[in-house]
Amino acid sequence: MREENRSLRQKQIEVAAYELLEQKGYAGTSMQGIARKARASNETLYNWYGDKLGLFRALVTRNAAEVKALLEAELTAERDGLAILALLGPRLLALLLGDRAIALNRAAAADPSGELGAALSQAGRDSVFPLIVRTLERARTEGELSFAHADAAAGLYLDLLVGDLQIRRVIGRLPALSDAFCQERSERAIGHLRRLLS
Numbered sequence: 001m002r003e004e005n006r007s008l009r010q011k012q013i014e015v016a017a018y019e020l021l022e023q024k025g026y027a028g029t030s031m032q033g034i035a036r037k038a039r040a041s042n043e044t045l046y047n048w049y050g051d052k053l054g055l056f057r058a059l060v061t062r063n064a065a066e067v068k069a070l071l072e073a074e075l076t077a078e079r080d081g082l083a084i085l086a087l088l089g090p091r092l093l094a095l096l097l098g099d100r101a102i103a104l105n106r107a108a109a110a111d112p113s114g115e116l117g118a119a120l121s122q123a124g125r126d127s128v129f130p131l132i133v134r135t136l137e138r139a140r141t142e143g144e145l146s147f148a149h150a151d152a153a154a155g156l157y158l159d160l161l162v163g164d165l166q167i168r169r170v171i172g173r174l175p176a177l178s179d180a181f182c183q184e185r186s187e188r189a190i191g192h193l194r195r196l197l198s
Contacts, residue, residue, distance in 0.1 A: 013038045014059060018103055026107040026116045053115050060104060060123040067095050071131035081139025082190060089161055089186025096162060097169050097177055105170045129154060145197040153197060160189040
């Protein structure tokens with residue numbers, strides 16, 4: 001299959017997977033159901049993703065890819081730490097609070113097996129968090145921030161940036177957020193971080 005055809009097919013499969021996830025939850029979503037909705041063969045899904053968990057792990061990985069790529073590029077480009085956080089904050093909020101991430105988190109919360117939650121953590125947070133730690137370590141090296149433990153500082157940054165917004169979105173108590181809100185929230189988080197870790 002040519003690359004552009006495969007990419008189009010993967011997008012159709014992703015759309016179908018998210019739709020079924022929202023309708024039926026993780027336990028009620030099957031590879032066969034996704035294949036039928038995407039008008040793909042079961043064989044294609046199993047060949048590409050291995051199993052249902054593999055498919056959803058691929059969705060989480062793709063969802064986090066933009067933020068991970070941004071951090072990797074900025075760290076390579078030697079941009080200063082707080083400038084990287086200024087670029088990261090709005091994009092990270094858009095990722096974590098976007099419809100796809102919310103659908104995945106709702107399904108993970110309702111999945112008694114814990115499979116989806118583990119996949120979310122591994123392919124999402126666990127791949128991005130070390131890059132946030134490196135960004136904060138750079139800010140410390142540059143004298144912009146002062147802290148003893150980089151992991152704790154990164155956790156503080158995420159607390160200031162995200163707070164309870166994600167859980168409020170997951171339980172339906174907060175509508176989708178605007179780009180302007182995400183930008184303002186990011187700037188405020190950096191301001192608080194500077195005051196707390198100066």
